[in-house]
Amino acid sequence: MPLKLNSRRAKIKREKVLKQNIQLFGEPICGICLKPVFQHEFSIDHIIPRCICHSDKTANLMLVHKECNLQKDKQKLIYS
Secondary structure (H helix, E strand, O other): OOOOOOOOHHHHHHHEEEEEHHHHHOEOOOOOOOOOOOOHEEEEEEEEOOOHHHHOHHHHEEEEEEEHHHHHHHHHHHHO
16 A cells, blocks of 8 residues: 555654665765755655555665656656
8 A cells, every 4th residue: 555645654654764864874865866865855765666566665765856756757757
């Protein structure tokens, strides 16, 4: 079941992914461009697309800039 963007569960998941990213890198870093991410500008993306593995587990999620995520989605549309 996909997480609703503003649900309590989604908020907890976002916080877990943020903490995991900080533990790994010392600061929040975008999983696409590898530049620092500030709390107000990040979104969460699946490392292995959800349509393939159906997983919302924290290990399959990464922080990304909202703009990087949009660009990635545009590229998918072009190449599919």
